[in-house]
Amino acid sequence: MDMRKVLVFLVAIVAWPAAVGAQRLPDTVVPEHYSLWFAPDLQHATFRGRETIDVQLKSASPTITLNAAEIEFGETTISAGGAAQTARVVLDPKSEMATLTVPRPIPAGAAAIQITFTGILNDKLRGFYLSRANGRAYAVTQMEATDARRAFPSFDEPALKATFDISLMIDRADTAISNGAQLTDMPGPEPDKHTVTFARTRKMSTYLVAMIVGDFVCRAGTSDGTPVRICSTPDKESQTAFALEAATQQLAFYNQYFGIKYPFGKLDIIAVPDFAAGAMENAGAITFRERILLADAQRASIGTRKNITSVLAHEIAHQWFGDLVTMKWWDDIWLNEGFATWMTSKPIVAWKPEWKFNLEDAGDTQGALGLDAMRTTRPIRMNVETPEEINEVFDGIAYEKTAGVMRMIEGFVGPEAFRRGIRSYLTRYSYSNATGDDFWNEMTRATGQPIDRIMKSFVEQEGAPVISVNAQCAGSSTEVTLTQERFIGAPDASSPAQQLWAVPVCFKNGAGRPICDVFDRPQKKTSAPACPVFANADSRGYYFTQYSPDGVRMLAAKASSLAPVERVSLLGDEWWMVRAGRHDIGVYLDLAGGLANDDTAAVIDAMGTRLPYTGQYIAAPAQRSAYQAWIRERFGPVLDGLGWPGPAHDNEERQSRRAELLALVGGAGNDERVQQKAYELATTYLGDRSSLPATLAGPILRLAARPGGAALYDRYLAQLEMLSGQPEEYYRFFNALPSFTDPALVQRTLTYAVSPSVRTQDTSALIGGLLGSAASRNAAWAFVKQEWPTLVRKLGTFQGIPGIVGSLGSFCSAEDAADIRSFFAQNPVPAASRALQQSLERIDNCAAVVARQSPALTTWLMAGSH
Numbered sequence: 001m002d003m004r005k006v007l008v009f010l011v012a013i014v015a016w017p018a019a020v021g022a023q024r025l026p027d028t029v030v031p032e033h034y035s036l037w038f039a040p041d042l043q044h045a046t047f048r049g050r051e052t053i054d055v056q057l058k059s060a061s062p063t064i065t066l067n068a069a070e071i072e073f074g075e076t077t078i079s080a081g082g083a084a085q086t087a088r089v090v091l092d093p094k095s096e097m098a099t100l101t102v103p104r105p106i107p108a109g110a111a112a113i114q115i116t117f118t119g120i121l122n123d124k125l126r127g128f129y130l131s132r133a134n135g136r137a138y139a140v141t142q143m144e145a146t147d148a149r150r151a152f153p154s155f156d157e158p159a160l161k162a163t164f165d166i167s168l169m170i171d172r173a174d175t176a177i178s179n180g181a182q183l184t185d186m187p188g189p190e191p192d193k194h195t196v197t198f199a200r201t202r203k204m205s206t207y208l209v210a211m212i213v214g215d216f217v218c219r220a221g222t223s224d225g226t227p228v229r230i231c232s233t234p235d236k237e238s239q240t241a242f243a244l245e246a247a248t249q250q251l252a253f254y255n256q257y258f259g260i261k262y263p264f265g266k267l268d269i270i271a272v273p274d275f276a277a278g279a280m281e282n283a284g285a286i287t288f289r290e291r292i293l294l295a296d297a298q299r300a301s302i303g304t305r306k307n308i309t310s311v312l313a314h315e316i317a318h319q320w321f322g323d324l325v326t327m328k329w330w331d332d333i334w335l336n337e338g339f340a341t342w343m344t345s346k347p348i349v350a351w352k353p354e355w356k357f358n359l360e361d362a363g364d365t366q367g368a369l370g371l372d373a374m375r376t377t378r379p380i381r382m383n384v385e386t387p388e389e390i391n392e393v394f395d396g397i398a399y400e401k402t403a404g405v406m407r408m409i410e411g412f413v414g415p416e417a418f419r420r421g422i423r424s425y426l427t428r429y430s431y432s433n434a435t436g437d438d439f440w441n442e443m444t445r446a447t448g449q450p451i452d453r454i455m456k457s458f459v460e461q462e463g464a465p466v467i468s469v470n471a472q473c474a475g476s477s478t479e480v481t482l483t484q485e486r487f488i489g490a491p492d493a494s495s496p497a498q499q500l501w502a503v504p505v506c507f508k509n510g511a512g513r514p515i516c517d518v519f520d521r522p523q524k525k526t527s528a529p530a531c532p533v534f535a536n537a538d539s540r541g542y543y544f545t546q547y548s549p550d551g552v553r554m555l556a557a558k559a560s561s562l563a564p565v566e567r568v569s570l571l572g573d574e575w576w577m578v579r580a581g582r583h584d585i586g587v588y589l590d591l592a593g594g595l596a597n598d599d600t601a602a603v604i605d606a607m608g609t610r611l612p613y614t615g616q617y618i619a620a621p622a623q624r625s626a627y628q629a630w631i632r633e634r635f636g637p638v639l640d641g642l643g644w645p646g647p648a649h650d651n652e653e654r655q656s657r658r659a660e661l662l663a664l665v666g667g668a669g670n671d672e673r674v675q676q677k678a679y680e681l682a683t684t685y686l687g688d689r690s691s692l693p694a695t696l697a698g699p700i701l702r703l704a705a706r707p708g709g710a711a712l713y714d715r716y717l718a719q720l721e722m723l724s725g726q727p728e729e730y731y732r733f734f735n736a737l738p739s740f741t742d743p744a745l746v747q748r749t750l751t752y753a754v755s756p757s758v759r760t761q762d763t764s765a766l767i768g769g770l771l772g773s774a775a776s777r778n779a780a781w782a783f784v785k786q787e788w789p790t791l792v793r794k795l796g797t798f799q800g801i802p803g804i805v806g807s808l809g810s811f812c813s814a815e816d817a818a819d820i821r822s823f824f825a826q827n828p829v830p831a832a833s834r835a836l837q838q839s840l841e842r843i844d845n846c847a848a849v850v851a852r853q854s855p856a857l858t859t860w861l862m863a864g865s866h
């Protein structure tokens with residue numbers, strides 16, 4: 001699953017309920033095969049179903065327990081040894097289980113469970129649910145993590161793999177897609193219906209079952225002989241070509257990389273009008289949010305094309321990591337998500353080297369380190385039992401931290417040895433399940449390197465190390481003392497218990513191969529190849545690096561000798577030294593200002609949230625205009641030098657850099673000249689889409705909001721009415737709405753967010769956007785408190801609510817933290833408990849950072865000469 005585009009990163013608490021295991025099925029019955037038949041009724045939002053589950057009983061028993069939620073059982077029988085018995089069904093809604101009991105014990109060995117049942121097509125985007133577009137209804141599934149039980153009674157745990165025969169009786173005008181290829185399509189048996197039957201699946205987990213019913217059209221291609229299709233509602237068919245090109249390239253790449261041919265026969269990839277996550281890796285039938293899959297191949301912005309490509313690469317990688325080999329239980333979800341995230345850049349680097357996807361990887365690592373800088377972070381592997389707990393571990397720790405640790409180890413052992421280990425692991429556990437230990441033991445065996453020791457230290461303990469580098473440069477030899485300790489990203493943080501990692505530290509060695517060694521003690525002395533020392537070569541390490549302020553200045557003076565990806569991580573490291581109160585903010589601002597002319601967009605992007613944070617929080621009101629003036633003076637001329645909107649044929653890197661600088665100067669720099677010009681360009685763009693390069697359109701529409709006011713707001717809303725068939729364009733206007741900060745417009749956006757005009761999948765993006773901005777934050781929070789019952793009713797507890805709770809971390813005072821804490825004491829959010837802990841810690845940390853750095857900013861601004 002790809003949740004990154006939807007949820008803000010969540011954080012863990014380290015307590016779990018005493019009743020561990022209470023929600024697991026007994027291990028006495030093993031499913032082998034499901035025959036499933038469904039008849040969805042789109043008009044009444046219900047479905048009928050019947051199933052036969054072939055199982056093996058380990059011992060004789062009169063009862064069988066399986067999972068079911070919001071399912072009504074009809075006739076239920078269990079057959080074994082030639083005798084069929086009617087079963088009595090007792091439901092336990094709390095544990096989402098059903099126990100079937102028959103009069104005479106079922107003997108050990110083979111048995112068949114037959115159940116007829118009915119269920120609801122819900123509006124909460126989970127299980128089997130209803131989606132709407134263009135006046136039509138669709139029935140689609142999202143089973144991960146624990147919602148297959150809402151579609152059919154099942155042994156709904158990842159280790160209980162089985163094969164599936166699926167057939168669907170649907171309306172005459174509709175089509176159906178499932179995991180297997182379509183075998184037959186017959187009229188009837190009921191009037192105005194037809195029945196579509198799909199090929200038997202390979203052995204797989206229940207959370208990977210997919211059914212997609214409605215008015216879909218598909219664009220077809222092939223990759224290495226495998227049929228590949230991109231499917232959408234009919235009005236969006238013209239926007240499927242780019243995804244098809246990317247998907248066919250990636251499938252062929254993975255066939256080659258893994259040395260195991262794509263195992264699921266055909267691959268359909270379907271854009272679904274209402275979808276909670278970003279995308280879902282159902283075996284052979286991947287589902288997507290529309291805006292992450294569909295775009296005009298010629299006109300799409302570079303950001304949209306990168307996003308489509310990277311989420312596709314993630315989901316297709318899952319067909320091996322996750323679908324072919326699956327974690328035994330959800331505590332090892334990082335095996336699925338971390339590895340799919342780690343693989344993402346590989347096919348893309350091969351396909352579009354000019355996109356320099358290692359920069360995206362470095363940005364991902366920075367995001368995960370930001371989570372690990374908190375006390376409320378969690379270890380990669382942690383115990384989870386309930387659906388709420390399971391839902392919350394799909395976070396930046398499972399995805400980006402695991403991927404970062406993988407990149408570090410791959411860099412250390414070398415890509416060929418690492419791939420040997422991966423192939424060996426996938427081959428050994430195909431169509432089966434594995435644990436984290438299985439993975440690192442296999443990798444250690446296949447590579448002969450201490451991968452188990454390194455991985456255990458990063459997987460089993462929480463947080464991340466900061467490597468402090470004390471370098472004595474003398475002539476040709478550089479003596480270095482390294483120390484490691486857990487990093488906490490807040491000033492005056494009392495030191496947590498002593499932790500040690502086995503961390504491969506790699507020194508940059510000019511143009512030569514980096515010099516790497518596993519550092520596993522609190523301190524060591526070593527020598528580095530050159531001065532100034534850069535202790536995270538190629539930014540592959542998953543750790544913070546602390547240099548002395550002088551060390552940072554020396555690196556900044558020689559920034560051109562660092563790779564772009566190293567400049568990105570240097571900016572990240574220095575920012576965290578400021579957040580922790582280890583350095584004054586002036587050290588960071590000198591570094592950032594010195595890199596204003598950097599020709600890599602990702603380097604400007606690395607400042608894109610930190611410089612605004614400094615202006616919004618650290619700068620006291622009296623300092624703010626001087627700080628904004630510094631941004632304008634330092635970055636304005638670079639933007640003017642590039643010119644904007646600039647020539648349409650400019651290369652993508654320049655377009656991206658221009659977009660980053662525009663947001664910085666017009667936003668954090670509050671440059672009214674830039675805002676006014678953006679307004680003029682936006683009004684032209686409303687009538688003529690070709691007037692702006694797509695990559696610039698988003699930032700320009702947002703910057704135009706301030707001068708544009710209510711009149712422009714109305715024109716954006718009118719666009720949204722017309723753009724339902726063009727996801728990229730729709731979200732360009734949609735995402736600009738929170739930039740209108742006039743109080744009356746803020747209220748309109750809040751009301752709009754919970755209106756039927758906004759899909760429930762998008763509500764939290766609008767509210768979160770308003771919570772993120774100083775001008776609308778208080779109004780948005782007051783609205784959330786007042787409309788809480790409406791929000792919970794509209795969104796359910798699993799999607800949307802965690803995003804809103806996460807966005808509350810943008811407050812910055814103890815009073816606000818107390819208010820938030822007391823509200824949620826009255827209105828508990830069990831599916832967002834970590835998000836809440838994380839937001840509260842963010843607020844506390846922010847207040848402490850402001851107290852520590854605000855005086856330092858004054859001193860730095862007064863000193864001038866930057």
Ligand SMILES: [Zn+2]
Pocket residue numbers: 001002003281314315318336337340
């Ligand atoms: Zn995923």
